[in-house]
Amino acid sequence: MDTKTLAKLQTRLEHKKEQLAEAIANRGEADTGHRLKGEFTSRFPSHGNKDEENATEVAEYQDTLSTEESLESSLEKVNAALERMEKGTYGECRKCGKEISRERLNAYPEADVCVQC
Numbered sequence: 001m002d003t004k005t006l007a008k009l010q011t012r013l014e015h016k017k018e019q020l021a022e023a024i025a026n027r028g029e030a031d032t033g034h035r036l037k038g039e040f041t042s043r044f045p046s047h048g049n050k051d052e053e054n055a056t057e058v059a060e061y062q063d064t065l066s067t068e069e070s071l072e073s074s075l076e077k078v079n080a081a082l083e084r085m086e087k088g089t090y091g092e093c094r095k096c097g098k099e100i101s102r103e104r105l106n107a108y109p110e111a112d113v114c115v116q117c
């Protein structure tokens with residue numbers, strides 16, 4: 001792959017990384033109350049032990065968790081792609097080792113397998 005295309009894709013990945021990190025940070029902020037409470041509760045089990053309250057918190061926490069997981073797994077993919085750029089293995093299929101098509105990388109810069117795989 002030519003360095004120009006690589007640089008362009010790298011910029012896009014860096015940008016995506018920032019956006020994802022920001023989205024995760026914002027979620028964390030919105031959720032700080034719950035999370036702190038959760039930490040507090042696990043460290044001090046005598047606090048916040050009303051069953052009803054706990055059930056709501058658990059449900060809300062699970063909601064948050066599933067969204068966070070997808071943001072975080074997206075971020076992981078972006079980071080992995082950036083790492084491959086550093087190592088010089090970017091654009092190679094993780095499974096078959098063939099080159100991933102330019103079209104696919106343009107559409108999905110963090111792709112680590114080719115269309116066939």
Ligand SMILES: [Zn+2]
Pocket residue numbers: 093094095096097098113114115116117
């Ligand atoms: Zn492949």
